[in-house]
Structures are given as structure tokens and as C-alpha cells.
Amino acid sequence: MRISTSYIQQQSVDTMLAQQKQLADTQLQVSTGQRILRPSDDPVAAVKSLNYQREVSINEQYQANADVANNKLNAAENALTSATNIVQRIRELAVQALNDSNDANARAGIAEEIDELNKSLVSLANTTDANGEFLFSGYQSFTQAFDTTTFAYGGDGGQRSMRVGSDYSVESTFPGDELFVITNADTTTQAVFQTIDDFSTALKANTIGTAPNNGEFLDNMSTAIDSLTTARTAVGARINSIDQQRSINEDSLASLETSLTKLKDLDYAEAISRLNSQTTGLQAAQQAYVKVQGLSLFNFL
Amino acid sequence: MSLLGIGTSALLTAQGNLSTTSHNISNVNTEGYTRQRADQATRTPDYKGDMYFGTGVQITSVERVYDTFLASQVRTYTAQEAAQRSYLSYSQQVDDLLGSEDLGLSTGISEFFNSVNEVANDPTSIAARQLMLTRGELLANRFNTMDSQLTKLDEQVDYDITVAIDDINNLSKSIAELNSAITAATGAGGSPNDLLDKRDKLITDLSEIVSVNVIEQSNGTTNILIGNGQALVAGTKSMALTTVTDTSTSPPRLGIGYGDSSTNITSQLSGGTLGGALDFRDTIIDDVRAELDVLAQAVVEGFNAVHNNTTNIANGGQGSVDLDGNDGGDFFNPANITAATISLAISDPRAIAASSKFDAATGTINISGSGNNENALALANLETDKTLVTIAPGVTRSLSEGYAVLVSDVATRTQQAEASQETQLALLQQTEQRFDAVGGVNLDEEAAQLIKFQQAYQAASQIIIVSNTIFDSLINAV
Numbered sequence: 067m068r069i070s071t072s073y074i075q076q077q078s079v080d081t082m083l084a085q086q087k088q089l090a091d092t093q094l095q096v097s098t099g100q101r102i103l104r105p106s107d108d109p110v111a112a113v114k115s116l117n118y119q120r121e122v123s124i125n126e127q128y129q130a131n132a133d134v135a136n137n138k139l140n141a142a143e144n145a146l147t148s149a150t151n152i153v154q155r156i157r158e159l160a161v162q163a164l165n166d167s168n169d170a171n172a173r174a175g176i177a178e179e180i181d182e183l184n185k186s187l188v189s190l191a192n193t194t195d196a197n198g199e200f201l202f203s204g205y206q207s208f209t210q211a212f213d214t215t216t217f218a219y220g221g222d223g224g225q226r227s228m229r230v231g232s233d234y235s236v237e238s239t240f241p242g243d244e245l246f247v248i249t250n251a252d253t254t255t256q257a258v259f260q261t262i263d264d265f266s267t268a269l270k271a272n273t274i275g276t277a278p279n280n281g282e283f284l285d286n287m288s289t290a291i292d293s294l295t296t297a298r299t300a301v302g303a304r305i306n307s308i309d310q311q312r313s314i315n316e317d318s319l320a321s322l323e324t325s326l327t328k329l330k331d332l333d334y335a336e337a338i339s340r341l342n343s344q345t346t347g348l349q350a351a352q353q354a355y356v357k358v359q360g361l362s363l364f365n366f367l
Numbered sequence: 368m369s370l371l372g373i374g375t376s377a378l379l380t381a382q383g384n385l386s387t388t389s390h391n392i393s394n395v396n397t398e399g400y401t402r403q404r405a406d407q408a409t410r411t412p413d414y415k416g417d418m419y420f421g422t423g424v425q426i427t428s429v430e431r432v433y434d435t436f437l438a439s440q441v442r443t444y445t446a447q448e449a450a451q452r453s454y455l456s457y458s459q460q461v462d463d464l465l466g467s468e469d470l471g472l473s474t475g476i477s478e479f480f481n482s483v484n485e486v487a488n489d490p491t492s493i494a495a496r497q498l499m500l501t502r503g504e505l506l507a508n509r510f511n512t513m514d515s516q517l518t519k520l521d522e523q524v525d526y527d528i529t530v531a532i533d534d535i536n537n538l539s540k541s542i543a544e545l546n547s548a549i550t551a552a553t554g555a556g557g558s559p560n561d562l563l564d565k566r567d568k569l570i571t572d573l574s575e576i577v578s579v580n581v582i583e584q585s586n587g588t589t590n591i592l593i594g595n596g597q598a599l600v601a602g603t604k605s606m607a608l609t610t611v612t613d614t615s616t617s618p619p620r621l622g623i624g625y626g627d628s629s630t631n632i633t634s635q636l637s638g639g640t641l642g643g644a645l646d647f648r649d650t651i652i653d654d655v656r657a658e659l660d661v662l663a664q665a666v667v668e669g670f671n672a673v674h675n676n677t678t679n680i681a682n683g684g685q686g687s688v689d690l691d692g693n694d695g696g697d698f699f700n701p702a703n704i705t706a707a708t709i710s711l712a713i714s715d716p717r718a719i720a721a722s723s724k725f726d727a728a729t730g731t732i733n734i735s736g737s738g739n740n741e742n743a744l745a746l747a748n749l750e751t752d753k754t755l756v757t758i759a760p761g762v763t764r765s766l767s768e769g770y771a772v773l774v775s776d777v778a779t780r781t782q783q784a785e786a787s788q789e790t791q792l793a794l795l796q797q798t799e800q801r802f803d804a805v806g807g808v809n810l811d812e813e814a815a816q817l818i819k820f821q822q823a824y825q826a827a828s829q830i831i832i833v834s835n836t837i838f839d840s841l842i843n844a845v
Contacts, residue, residue, distance in 0.1 A: 067804055068804055068809055068812065069800075069803070069804060069807075069809065070402075070803045070804065070806075070807020070808055070809050071395055071807070071808060071809050071810045071811075072395060072396055072803070072807060072808065073799075073800060073803040073804075073807055077796075077800075080796070104459065104462050104463050104466050104778075104781075105462050105465065105466040105774050105775070105777070105778035105781075106458075106459065106462045106777075106778040106779075106781035106782045106785065107782075109774075109775050109778035109779045109782055110775070112466060112774060112775065112778055113771045113772075113774060113775040113778075116473050116767070116770070116771045116774060117767070117768075117771055119473065119477070120473065120476075120477055120767045123477035123478075123481065124477075124480075124750065124751070126481075127480075127481045127484045130481075130484070130485070130488075131484055131487075131488055134488040134489065135488075197489060197491060197492060199491060199738055203738070204736065204738070205722070205736025205737070205738045205739040206736050206737075206738065207490075207491050207736070207737050207738030208491070208737060208738075222726075222736055223726070224726070224736055224738065224739055226490075226738060226739075226740050227740070227741075227744060228487065228488060228740075228744075229484070229487070229744065229747065229748075232751075235744075239738075362810055362811065362814070363810070363811040363814035363815065364810065364814050367814060367817075367818070
């Protein structure tokens, strides 16, 4: 078959252009480190990687949510630990005060100490977090949980729930009335501060010995300690489960990142060897072009 | 016949052949040129006594070496390859747009919902609320930008149509003029090879813009038909195409009008760069626009349904209130939602309804609880809500899935266009090679011809010399 001169020329140029384009594509892949430069390079992988990226973003947000929940729960745990210690100390003082060996003066002194401790206890119940929100006011973030004189609960029963996993939400706050409002032995329900305040008043008046300001007060304090301890355990459990959820999230993040890498990232070894063979191919085409173009019968005329 | 006469005929024939060969050599790089061959034959012999004496040689015609069937195949594949190439160059732009991290919706959706989560973590924080407003605006902007990019592509197609029509009109006018020159030349006898090459070249150029039907007439003219048989060139006359504005779409687009009444023949045209652009406009632009509108609507309606107190309660929710205890309103603008117009309805971060209105447990109004994050949680959950986007009755997807399907749709079409462009290009190249194998100039071959006819010329000169010598001998004898 005969071939026209311009066709030989054109074909060689076309081949070189095609090789140059492949080389440029590979070069771009190598310089960006990306296997897929646009979705049409691999539609299936492109869509998968969009989905994985979304999952990564959601999981990272769960981790951020877990951090916030953790901070709030840690603050609550600290407040509850201190509160337990204070109530414990008040109970000890009460045991001491109830001892018949004390006179009115000694009892008044103990009452002073109990008052101070009670003040700290109220301020613990009114703990605020970094944003100035009251930890134990339920949804009433900016209302003091307990009034410092009437000890009335100003919050509500709301608990802020936070999403820390795909199927897992955790309550990051406790309503104060569940912690500090207790049912006394005589079945009255009031804030623990009120019970303490009543006892201190009785101490100052030296009128202890009748219920509830006798041994029953000690029982009431025990109930308060129980309530606080139970809450602390619950907080600990929540912190634990957040930790667990966090490691679940980390695992899925790691596996998502691995899948993303497999989908999107370039196999450098393969790409470099492709780059080499394409470079060789182009060079060969160029040399062949020069050689073939030099051939002409006219050279011998 | 005299020796001198025979020698002269051989000399002239060799000269004719040499000039044809030189013409071939000089046009080796002329686009559309077909090699020519001078056909030579013996002259009419002399009958003397009872014998025929040969009288030398003559050139009977100079013809193109041309394969009409291959030429029509080249035209067909040129039109098909050009269509795929132009479709591909457009769809790659949409593909890049949808896949881009900076412009695509994917990141916008994730970032927006992350900011909603931050509000759920800290519903009283103005900073978190402001961030959610900003991210909401950015998401709306991404929709707007994507739509305006598609509008720009639409305008680009309009521009391409205008240019293509100008080109088609120029080409068809030139073809009609060549038709008339060819008829005149054929009438005078002989084949006007170079004019025929020019006309074939113009027809192939025309095929690159749009598919055409070529009908050869017995008088040497060719008629060119486009679409469903509309004559672009009939004999020595050409019909101009015009642009017409098609108002059936929004925004209005350009179409192609034919004839004095500018009948819209857009839908009948195919092939060539024009056909590819029209195909792209009908499939990708329209589809992607429609899908983006569906997504924009889903975002607005889904988000508002939870954010707005009235719809929230109507949907069985606990109602919604903002930071100041007022009933929640719309978050996105609810009127005329398209990807082009989606925008926020609120600008005050306090107006984000992050709290629920009723206490879920007791059913009592709970509106003073600014730390209530229940509605923000419900809003954040929309990110993974698989029923947010309704594709068809009964077929629903989450927002990100809906977008992923759109991306994959365009990516698949682009990939297909890429593959079929490669196929068409290979077919075109093979056919061109076969066509060129018949009609293209080969310099080595022409060099050999040059030698052959140079020798013939030298031999013919010898005949003249011999005739001169014997004439001299005769004169000297007298």
C-alpha cells in the first residue's frame, strides 16, 4: 500500500502529540499525588470518595462534640466531688455538734463553720462553665440554679444532649434539682442547703435534739451524700462511654482515611515507572521522526 | 507522419507529465490537494497502403486520483468526531466544576452542618450562631455560583452557535461559487481538478461544524443538505442560516433558523462541533440545572420545616424558639427556590431557632430555656436524613447522596464521551489514511516519475536530433 508523504509526517506528529498528552497527565498525577484529577477519570471512585469525605467530616464533628461534652462533664464531676466532700465534712461537724459534751458556745462555733461550708456548697451548685452558663440549671442556662438565700431551684429539668456517635447521644448536663434537692427522713423534700441551714440555725439557738435536727440530720446528710455519689458515678460512666465512643470514632476515621487514600492517592511506584516508559516512548517517537523524515529519493537525484 | 512530428508529440507528452509531477511535488503540503495523473495514449495512426503507421503519443486527460466513497466516509467520521470532541470539552468543564473542592457543594454541605452541630453544643453562643449563618450563606453561595457557571456555559454555547452559523454561511456561499466555476470549466471541457479539490476541502470543513448530506449532480455541481433535508447549497445558490431566539426556555437561548421565515431547525441538526454543543446543552446543562434546583429546594424546605415553629409543630415536633424566646421563622428564603436564588431569610444570629418550644416530657411550654439545644440537634440530624431529597415519588436520598449521584451522572457521561471521542478519532484517522493512500502525494513516487519522464524527454530530444540528421544527409545528397 502506498502512503502519502504528508500522511507519514502527520501520523508521526499525531503520535508524538498523543504521547505528550499521556506524559502530561502522568506528570500532573505525580505532581499532585492524586490518582483522580477529575470525577470522570473514575466516576465510581469519585463518588465513593465524596461519600467517605462526608463520613470523615461527620466523624470529626462527633469528636468535636465529644470534646465539648467531656469538658462539661468534667466540670460537673469536679463540682460534684467537691460538693460530696463538703457534705461529708458537714456531717462530721454535725456528729461533733450533736455530742452532748458541747456547750452552746462550741455549737455556735461549729454552726459558723457549717454556714461557711454551706455557702461553698451553694456556690458549687451554681458553678458556671467557660461560656458563663450555669452547669446545674437545666435549660435555664443564664438563671442561677439555686437562690443563695431562699435556696429555691431556679432551673428546669432539661438535660443538654450531644451527638457523639452515629447512634449515640450523651447528656452533658445535670439538672440541679435531681442532685441537690433530696427527700428527708420526715418525707419533706427540699434543697440540701435548706436542711443544713435549718440545722445551723438550731445549733446557734442550741435547740438541737428534736427531729429533724437530731440524729435524723445525719441520716439526711447521708442521703445527700448518696445522691451526689450516685450522680458522680453517672458522670463517670458518661465520661467513660464518651471515651469509648471516641475510640470507635477514631477507628472509623482511620479506616475511612485508609479507604480514601486507596481511592484517591497515587501509587507512586506505578506512576513513576509509567512516567519513565512514557518518556522513553516519546523519545523513541521523536528519534524515529527525525530518521524517517530524512529519507527521500530526492537526496540521490 | 514525419519523424519530427512524432518526436515533438513525445516531447510535449513528457513535458505534460513532468509538469503534472511538478504540480504534485509543489502541492505536497497543500491541504485538501489530491494527486493528479496525466493519462497518455497513442495518437491516431496513419493508414498508408495496407499498413497503419503510429504517429506518436498524446496526453488525453489530467485526472485526480480520488475515491468518492472514502471521501464521504471521511466526512461522516469528521462530523462524528467533532461532535464528541466539542461535547467532551464542555462536559469536562461541568465535571471539573462539580468535582472541585472549592466550588462543589460537597464541602459546603459538610461545613454548614458542622456549624449547626456547634450551635447544638453551645446554643447560647452568639459566635457559634454567627458561624452557622455565615456557613449557611456560603452554602447558598455555592449553589448560586454553580448555577451562574452553568449559565455562563449556556451563554458560551449561544456564542458558539453564532460563530458556527457565520462559518456555515461563509462556507456554503463559497461552495456555491465553486459550483458555478466548476460548471463553467466542465462546459469548456476537461476536469477542473484543483477547483474540485477546493470544493471537497470546503465540504469537509463544513462537516466539522455540522453533519451534511452531499449529492453530486450530473452537471458537476454538488448539493449540500443539512438536518432533515434542508438545502444549504443547491447548484449555484446557497441559503443562509440565521440565529433565532428560543423563548421556550428560561433564560431564552439561541436556536438555528432556516429559510426566509427563519424556521427553527435546531432539533434537526446533529454532528459537528455545533451538534456536540447542542447535545451538551440539551443533556448536561438542563439536567444538572434541574437536579441542582431539586437539591436547593430540598435544603430550603427540609431546613425550614424544622426551623420554623409552625411547620415544626405541624410535623409533630416540639416547636421551635430562638434565643430570645420568639417563635422560630424560616432560615432560608422560602419564595421561588432555585439554585440561582437560594438565600438566607435571617441575618440576626439570635434568630436561629436552636431551642424547642415544649418540654418533650411534660408538654409544657419551655420557652425561657435558652440552653435548650433540642431543635439545633434536630437540624443537625438533617445532614444524614435519607428522606430529605425526593428524586421521584417514593425515591428519596440524603442531601450529600443526592449531590454524589449528580456528580457521578456527569462524570459517567463525560467518561463515555471521552471513550467514544477516542473511538471516533481512531476511525477517522484510519479512514483518512485509506483516503490519503489513494489520493495523497508521495514524494519518492513523484521523484521516480520525475526521473522516468526526464528520460522520456531526453529520448524524445534524440528523435528530433535524428530527424534533423537524416534531413541534413538528404539535403547534402542533393
